[in-house]
Amino acid sequence: MNRAFEIRLYPTKIQEQKLNQTFGACRFVYNCTLYLKQKCYKEKIQINIHEKLINENPWLKDVEAKAIQQAEQDLEKAYKNWFNSLKKKTKQKSKAPKFKKKHDKQSYRTLQMRHDISKLCNQETRKIMIPKIGLVSYRCGYDFSKYGIIKVCNITIKKSKTNKYFCSICCKCEDSEKLKQNNYSIGFDLGLKDFLIDSDGIVIDNPRYFRKSQEKLAKEQRKLSHCIKGSNNYNKQKLKVALIHEKVRNQRKDFQHKISHQLINENQVIVSEDLKPSNMIKNNKLAKSIQDASFSSFCNMIDYKAKWYGRTYIKVGSFYPSSKLCHCCGYKNTTLTLKDREWECPNCHTLLDRDKNAALNILEEGLKILNNINKSRQGLSDEPVDTDCNNNLEQEDSSI
Secondary structure, three states, X not given: OEXXXXXXXXXXXXXXXXXXXXXXXXXXXXXXXXXXXXXXXXXXXXXXXXXXXXXXXXXXXXXXXXXXXXXHXXXXXXXXXXXXXXXXXXXXXXXXXXXXXXXXXXXXXXXXXXXXXXXXXXXXXXXXXXXXXXXXXXXXXXXXXXXXXXXXXXXXXXXXXXXXXXXXXXXXXXXXXXXOOOOOEEEEEEOOOEEEEEOOOOEEEXXXXXXXXXXXXXXXXXXXXXXXXXXXXXXXXXXXXXXXXXXXXXXXXXXXXXXXXXXXXXXXXXXEEOOOHHHHOOOOOOHHHHHHHOHHHHHHHHHHHHHHHOOEEEEEOOOOOOOOEOOOOOOEOOOOOOOOOEEEOOOOOOEEEHHHXXXXXXXXXXXXXXXXXXXXXXXXXXXXXXXXXXXXXXXXXXXX
């Protein structure tokens, strides 16, 4: 199992210059390689691009060679993903590679020869050895001895928009210890009014971190618009705007980690709806709130944590009408609108809360899917697993 550990770096001024030089060199190699590949394709010629760049730019020899090679491999991978997407060999939609800009994401990846984590990171002195940079001070809350790290694969150095340096260490680890199994199952429905409503009736409020910081952010962005682009005041104000965005992102990430960790610890089976945020944000009135909630990142957290700790995470098809079905008798209310937060079932006359009813239906459908999966694995049934992803069903807007 591969895991990544992100640590905060505190380089000296000289080390910062070397890191910035490496960022620029990798971006230069990527852009030049892309330009030459496009030129060779148009003119139908073949040249050794790597040798041409090294010979014409001798200053690249001052930068770590493996970082430059990784930049070239990243471009090859981008082309491969694009071709596979055009040939429909994969479900992932990829676009043609583009030139990198100087003020966009700054990072580079390098292979690590020190496969032992103790030789790479000295936890007593809090120093990490980065090739061509030297020993760099770092801070982290990880005790690497607890994760059963077999070897270090590579490290990625990146610089944030707030001028902070981070190092992501990708390691091959032993499988994490599985949590003790229990008989608890839970289904939950995600929304905008309340972030999460589970089948037990527990409601978790939507923190709306971006909405709370929106007024302050707008004020700082207005100041930024009045500055001369490229001036010192412009750069200072740009940093203030980036700090607000970073705080919102960290708040949201911390909140989602706590909720997902609680769900994984308490339940053996977790069921949710397979939402499509890319389609949901097409609603102009709800797009900002949907992006603020960040449903995709939350579901991804539950997904990988479930694999780590031996839990079962199931997604119900996005076309499954969870809010319109009565969980008591199965009656489908086709007249239900988004404004109806409560409704009475005409068949069994049960008063239903829209969100809790959806969570109960999601749980029930998820358990059916799990039962079919278990039967198919045991060879007891040849029927395909029913995920209710039927395009003929009426699609339900589950964004609220």
